[in-house]
Amino acid sequence: MSDMQYTNEHEWLKIDGDTAVVGITTYARHALGDIVFLELPDVGRKVAKGEDFAVVESVKAASEIYAPVTGEITAINDNLPDNLDDLKEDLDKGWIVKIKMDNPSEASEYMDKTAYETYTAGLE
Amino acid sequence: MRYLPQTATARATMLKAVGASGIDDLYSDIPAAAMRKEAFDLPDHQGEKEVERHMKKYANRNIAAGDVPFFLGAGAYFHHVPATVDYIIQRSEFLTAYTPYQPEIAQGTLQVIFEYQTFIAQMTGQDVANASMYDGATSMAEAALMAMRVTRRGKVCLANEIHPHYVSTLESYVEKDDISRDAPDNDTACVIVQSPDFFGKPQAYDALRKQCDEVGALLVVVITEIVSLGLLPAPEQADIVCGEAQSIGLPLSFGGPYLGFFACREKYLRQMPGRLCGMTKDADGKRGFVLTLSTREQHIRREKATSNICTNQGLCALAFTVHMSLLGEDGFKTLARLNHEAACKLADALVKVPGVKIISDTFFNEFVIELPKNARDVVDALAAQDIIAGYPLDGNRLLVCATEMTTDDDIAALCAALKEAA
Amino acid sequence: MSDLAMNDNLDDNTMIKAPAMEDGNRGLHYEENLLWEKERADRPGVDFPQPEGMKLRTGFEARGDIGLPQNSEPQTVRHFVRLSTWNYSIDHGFFPLGSCTMKHNPRLNEKVARLPGFAFAHPMQPASTVQGALAMMYELQNWLATLTGLPGVCLTPAAGAHGELAGIMTIKKAHEVKGNTHKTVILVPDSAHGTNPATAAMCGYTIRSIPTRETGRLTVEAFKEALGDGNDVAGMMVTNPNTCGLFEKDIMEIADLLHKADGYFYCDGANFNALVGKVRPGDFGVDVMHINLHKTFSTPHGGGGPGSGPICTTEELAPFMPSPIVIKDGEEFHLEEDGERETSCGRLRSFQGQFGMHVRALTYMLSHGGDGLKQVSEDAVLNANYILSQLKDDFYAPFADSPCMHECIFTERLQKENGVTTLDVAKTLIERGFHPMTVYFPLIVNGAMLIEPTETESKDSLDRFITVMKDIANEAKTNGDILHENPVSTPRRRLDEVQAAKEPILRWKDAG
Incomplete structure (x- = not known):
């Protein structure tokens, strides 16, 4: 999974052709605590980079998940809302949406694993 | 000042403990221009009986449901509330x-x-x-x-x-x-x-x-x-x-x-x-x-x-x-039925008043009647006789309500007054 | 249709069985099951005459089985009295809940609200038959206007958040009438109550946050930055004293800048107890504010309502307030409705307001008088400063460099070194017989503990609390782990909120 990229807002993304697969990071998962609810967007929805497209809730907090790239949501992980433990930094089970990118170059600006680890260490 | 337990001694001790020379030291963040110099134009504190007397004067100037024949609903209803x-x-x-x-x-x-x-x-x-x-x-x-x-x-x-x-x-x-x-x-x-x-x-x-x-x-x-x-x-x-x-x-x-x-x-x-x-x-x-x-x-x-x-x-x-617990399934349904029957009785009595027409064909505990005169005028006239007749709609139409509180005497009083007013 | 629907099915979430009543009872702790779990009584707890069986004129068949329980009067009384014993209340003891003003609730208020002339007046009676009720509201309006220095008063709002809505709608209407369509932003400090941004959003405004994290206060600098050229700013919502218990020192300069940009100053009145009878918000630049009658003016909190949140405004904003308001016309009082007030922002609820709370609040004001209310503010502020002075060596106090107002704030910083959190402190207070302070609020202070003692506590009472807090600080150092277990003596221990949210069971259902 070393080719995952990471945002300041704690999403991971993995580029597959013109599609970005998006999820939330292990760091985010820990920060949120016990997750009780995930609200998924509709397939076909257009999202702009930086726009929130899903909400993940713990008992005391609701956190928006932001689109790291502009494009159209082509798939959502239907399995997640009923299996919230799978919501993690895992390409197979933990992805939330797939976004077909309008402008694939947007994906190039994010951190790699090492940079993200340095970044989160600074947040402690 | 019966709601304030602090003693003068306690206040002095506490001021000393916080290192203030007087109470206004604690308000030092408030800009001087906003600090009120003169006293408020308000009466001083009063004992229970004085306050009660003051408030009772207000309460006594209202007509209360329960004291008079009362047929007003329109979104708020006069029902019995058990003491419990x-x-x-x-x-x-x-x-x-x-x-x-x-x-x-x-x-x-x-x-x-x-x-x-x-x-x-x-x-x-x-x-x-x-x-x-x-x-x-x-x-x-x-x-x-x-x-x-x-x-x-x-x-x-x-x-x-x-x-x-x-x-x-x-x-x-x-x-x-x-x-x-x-x-x-x-x-x-x-x-x-x-x-x-x-x-x-x-x-x-x-x-x-x-x-x-x-x-x-x-x-x-x-x-x-x-x-x-x-x-x-x-x-x-x-x-x-x-x-x-x-x-x-x-x-x-x-x-x-x-x-x-x-x-x-x-x-x-x-x-x-x-x-x-x-x-x-x-x-x-x-x-x-x-x-x-x-x-x-x-x-x-x-x-x-x-x-x-x-x-x-x-x-x-x-x-x-608590009220629902007291009513339960049977009581709630009985209450509803008594309300409906009170309204049916009211309708049956009103229909006999000359000039009064029942407009509603179906109803629960409230319905519309038509009077020979402007409804607001009639409501005001009856209020002067201590009868709350209902809610005046446009023109001659009046919305009337009966509940389990409505007595046969109340209905008779309303009908008599309407006969008079119409 | 959106797919916001729940994915899990409530029907799958089966009831959790209550412990058997005979097993759970210990001392004065009584188990109590749900009304639906009791043996059904033969007859209701209310005696009615037998209906006559008249033919229905509803147009429908009578409703079938609803599934309601049925209890006699003694069963009902015992059920609710037993449940009541599981509650902590201000009548039990000290309730230092910051920003909530849990003061003594005088019983005279309750008695007066039950006078038949108040309790049984209908909201739509002809004005001639409710002159006393209207005159009472009018007098309350005058007291509020005098105490705030803001002459326009509308008693309609049902609670603080409803008052905020009334206030922001008033501002919106004023801008609308002025043609200020470009004003789309409301400034809100990040220390604000959640209701502030929620209200502004409900009114269609965009929220621009003013950072206050460093200082706990608004600074002119941060305000100017958020204001920009002020062209798009409709107003700001500021709680003063703020949610850190501090008076906003620069408020007059800030209000001035805002007014120059043609913006209005909404003051959240949650903390008015610090100022009542002493300082008029109208004198520090407020244009409109709500007053929580259930905080400052002692109407009971009732386990979460009813509240009451009248608003007070400047002369300028008064024409835009919601309807109705009580006006005096010669010797007669009447409710001025929407239709009579051309520029009113409209009606906000079914009837004229939480009238029963208005009665209680005026009863309280008359009892205290102007002199007593001033003492209320002074004792409330002194009590909070006393707690601050006695605990600031035991708990980290981020803003202890100057006096606080009616509440003081600490954090978990010192205790965290031993793994003890604000939540542990709160739950240990429960174990020691106190209601906790407000925790984790305001959000800008990590692990906040916000303590508001109110004026109705004696020094003795404060000292007992201080002693227990010092004990907890010591325990955190020496034996912190046991604090995670608290409370242990309550009828129920820490509850599983994760399960409650993951598999919501929100009503009783027959298991079948």
């Missing part, structure tokens, strides 16, 4: 408790809310109910806002005669231009129907349900007289049922505090406004209750909350729950 209800709600542990944010020491309030939610869900034929809203009108406005969130549409259709105050409240909560009396279309978030309608007529829902399904709108049923649910069919076809529950457990109190109820289909739970109480277990595995799904609410979601509402009408919901 008022006794329970004055218990310190309920009256002077805070919102149950610390569930270990608020299980009493929480279980009551859970029971209240169950009563409302059962009575409205819906899946879930919240812990209550301010009153019927705000509950209806919140229902419209919720329908807009669920459908992501902006228009509200009013299907029939809805309480005018509810409509004007809705007009304050949503854009006036988005409210129409047209048939719903693909931009419609919800169709709102009141039952019984403002004129007292009970409504059927099947046709409206079909209309809503055709365009993908929600069906909202609003009820201002919750006692009607003991006799009329439950609005099971609705997506949201909301309204006013003052009739159960609460005095008229010149308009408030009342009890807005709000129930809906389970699939819309996440878009509900207001507090919710849920069942769970404690650290020892024992059953208990907590406020839950609070990520919908303003203290967590801030500007993205489902509503800005923070409180519920906790004590009013308690009064309702």
Whole structure:
């Protein structure tokens, strides 16, 4: 999974052709605590980079998940809302949406694993 | 100053402990220009009996339901409240408790809310109910806002005669231009129907349900007289049922505090406004209750909350729950039937008054009559004779209401006075 | 239709069984099951005459089985009295809940609200038959106007958040009438109550946050930055004293800048107890504010309502307030409705307000008088400063460099070194017989503990609390782990909120 990229807002993304697969990071998962609810967007929805497209809730907090790239949501992980433990930094089970990118170059600006680890260490 | 326990000695000791030379040292952050130099133009403190005397003068200048023949409903209803209800709600542990944010020491309030939610869900034929809203009108406005969130549409259709105050409240909560009396279309978030309608007529829902399904709108049923649910069919076809529950457990109190109820289909739970109480277990595995799904609410979601509402009408919901517990299934239905029969008797008596016509063909405990004269003038004339005749509609039409409180003598007095006035 | 629907089905979430009543009872702890779990009584707890069986004129068949429980009067009384014993209340003891003003609730208020002339007046009676009720509301309006220095008063709002809505709608209407369509932003400090941004959003405004994290206060600098050229700013919502218990020192300069940009100053009145009878918000630049009658003016919190949140405005904003308001016309009082007030922002609820709470609040004001209310503010502020002075060596106090107002704030910083959190402190207070302070609020202070003692506590009472807090600080150092277990003596221990949210059970259902 070393080719995952990471945002300041704690999403991971993995580029597959013109599609970005998006999820939330292990760091985010820990920060949120016990997750009780995930609200998924509709397939076909257009999202702009930086726009929130899903909400993940713990008992005391609701956190928006932001689109790291502009494009159209082509798939959502239907399995997640009923299996919230799978919501993690895992390409197979933990992805939330797939976004077909309008402008694939947007994906190039994010951190790699090492940079993200340095970044989160600074947040402690 | 009987509510202030601090002694002069204690104040002096405490000032010293905080290192202040005088009380005004503690107000040093307040700009001098904002500090008030002169005393407020207000009377000094008074003892209980002086205050009571002052307030009694106000109370005595009102005509109270119960003292005179009384036929006014129109969204607030004069019913009997058992003595037990008022006794329970004055218990310190309920009256002077805070919102149950610390569930270990608020299980009493929480279980009551859970029971209240169950009563409302059962009575409205819906899946879930919240812990209550301010009153019927705000509950209806919140229902419209919720329908807009669920459908992501902006228009509200009013299907029939809805309480005018509810409509004007809705007009304050949503854009006036988005409210129409047209048939719903693909931009419609919800169709709102009141039952019984403002004129007292009970409504059927099947046709409206079909209309809503055709365009993908929600069906909202609003009820201002919750006692009607003991006799009329439950609005099971609705997506949201909301309204006013003052009739159960609460005095008229010149308009408030009342009890807005709000129930809906389970699939819309996440878009509900207001507090919710849920069942769970404690650290020892024992059953208990907590406020839950609070990520919908303003203290967590801030500007993205489902509503800005923070409180519920906790004590009013308690009064309702105690009254419903006393009534039970049989008592609630009997109460509803007695209300209907009182209205039937009123109608039968009024129809014999020369010049009076009954306009409504079906009703629960409230209906419209036509007088030979302007209704407002008649209401004013009868008020001068200590009879509250009803709610004047346009022209000669009068909305009259009877409840289990209405006696044969009351009805006779109204008929005699109307005969005179007409 | 959106897919916001729940994925899990409530029907799958089965009821959790109550402990058997005979097993759970210990000392004065009584188990109590749900009304639906009791044996059904033969008859209701209310006696009615037998209906005559008249033919129904409703147009419908009578409703079938609803599934309601049925209890006699003694069963009902016992049920609710037992439940009540599981609640903590202000009548039990000290309730230092910051920003909530849990003061003594006088019983005279309750008695007066139950006078038949108040309790049984109908909201739509002809004005001639309710002159006393209207005159009472009018006198309350005058008291509020005098105490705030803001002459326009509307008693309608049902609670604080409803008052905020009324206030922001008033501002919106004023801008609308002025043609200020470009004003789309409301400034809100990040320390604000959640209701502030929620309210502004409900009114269609965009929220621009003003950072206050460093200082706990608004600074002119941060305000100017948020204001920009002020062209798009409709107003700001500020709680003063703020949610850190501090008076906003620069408020007059800030209000001035805002007014120059043609913006209005909404003051959240949650903390008015610090100022009542002493300082008029109208004198520090406020244009409109709500007053929580259930905080400052002692109407009971009732386990979460009913509240009451009248608003007070400047002369300039008064024409835009919601309707109705009570006006005096010669010797007669009447409710001025929407139709009579051309520029009113409209009706906000079914009837004229939480009238029963208005009665209680005026009863309280008359009891205290102007002199007593001033003492209220002074004792409330002194009590909070006393707690601050006595605990600031035991708990980290981020803003102890100057006096606080009616509440003081601490954090978990010192205790965290031993793994003890604000939540542990709160739950240990419960174990020691106190209601906790407000925790984790305001959000800008990590692990906040916000303590508001109010004026109705004696020094003795404060000292007992201080002693227990010092004990907890010591225990955190020496034996912190046991604090995670608290409370242990309550009828229920810490509740599983995760399960409650994951598998919501929101009503009783027959298991079948």
